[in-house]
Amino acid sequence: MTKILRKDLIKISSLIKEDEKVLDVGCGDGNLISYLSKNKNVDCRGIEITLSGVGSCLEKGLNVIQGDANFDLEDYPDNSFSTVILSQTIQAMIYPERVIENLIRIGNRAIISFPNFGYWKVRGEFLFSGRMPKNKILPYEWFNTPNIHLCSYKDFYDFCNLKKINIENFFSLNEEGDVISNYFLINLLTYQVIFCVSKK
């Protein structure tokens, strides 16, 4: 079953406990919430911006609303979910600040994953080619990329401190999707990162 999940989603799913109440913001085809509801009896909801994504979710019997995380999170009451997930989406938000504030307002905690722009290969590519870096999770050209708010591990860390957001824990993944534990060079070695954050 976990075969169909992206590596970062496998890690995220391991962070969700049985019987939780989860909102997946930008749930795509619904693979993660489908897995969670079947295997962990999680009560799941989703928001997805594309019609094709919503359609795939409906076909899986999931409860998914077509919507835009930039605008449609305001309607959810405080603490209506135990966990709110935003995977590989924050960098495409118009108002990341507002979105993150909403995520930790709606959920007791938020799990936010994103590609680390401080990764050494990203830095190297920009340094040596002088052009916008691309890789498997950042495949777009500068002129058509939806990723308008890229940040590094350190940027996000600083943001949480600045906004007095509690970092419960975080996980650094390498290109293979395995968790690494070299905290000394973390911003250089992390390909993508998962943060678990909550209100202070």
Place this chain on the structure above:
Amino acid sequence: MKEKNSFEKAIIKEQIKLDCGEYLHECQVAFKTFGKLNKKKTNAILICHALTGDQFCTGKNPVTKKNGWWNILVGPGKVIDTNIFFVVCTNVLGGCMGTTGPSSINPKTKKPYGLEFPVITIGDMVNVQNKLIEKLGIEKLFAVVGGSMGGMQALEWASKYSNRINSVIPIATSYRHSAQNIAFHEIGRQAIMADPNWKKGNYYSKKNLPKRGLAVARMIAHITYLSEFALQRKFGRNLQNSKFFSFGFDTDFQIESYLKHQGISFVERFDANSYLYITKAMDYFDLSIKKGGLKKVFSEKKLKYCFFSFSSDWLFPTSETKTILKALKSINAKSSFMEINTDKGHDAFLLDEPEFHLGLKKFITGQIKEIKL
């Protein structure tokens, strides 16, 4: 009359209390069914029709000789697959296709009711449908589906009989009729009542029916079903018959001809008094004024909602659906929603809209798996 035999009728013998306070002592419900009810009676879908619809949602309509109004969606192998589902479609209370309405005979006077017919609501229509579903021995409907006024009925079902349905699919609809919608309906009603043949609703025995007024009402309403863009695309300023203006008040433009055609063909199949009663029922509809508001109205947790709206629909714009969704979000209801991008306006729910049809199909597929039909 041959066509009278091509649908079924059920007589509800018990007294029905209406929202206006009056009682219907006996009520006839005209309905059509398609497909077969399974042994466990778990595969029934109730389809609710819009303002001027009827029970002939698919197949040939014996009155108009045209395909049913949702022929594109309902039938063997279609999105609402009658090989899988038992589809029930009723003519609404107040209608003129066999269900008791203002053109029916008042048992007290042995004459058509006319304006003596009590004023009805969407809630009354749904109560009558529920009696029929009970009569058919169906304890739980797989789904209640409807667009426009049909969507209002679907929402009413969700609020009143949520324990009797698995899922509700409201399409291009709202929890209430807006001021603008009421305004357009009122113009339509005034057009009917201004027709000298209307005679305060007592026209059934007369040779001349209030066709002019009803046609004008239909013409006005029809504009609200389309969009400015669609009208421009379809008709533009094209002239109907010649290259030159007539410099008179005959039909010059194609759009004039189109609306006249819509009006004329409508009066052949619809009763003016039914139009008055049903538009009023829509105008009275507002679930948010019920005690506790929308959050309370939709409090059933197990029920699945799947909403569809259309981007160019200005009669029931997406914002109306979003207001319902907001209430549903606040109670953590199991709701889904799709907005379909189209320039076809409100009418899109009746037309060939592949993304809508695909979305609906996927929701139904998902629910078949969920309840292990």
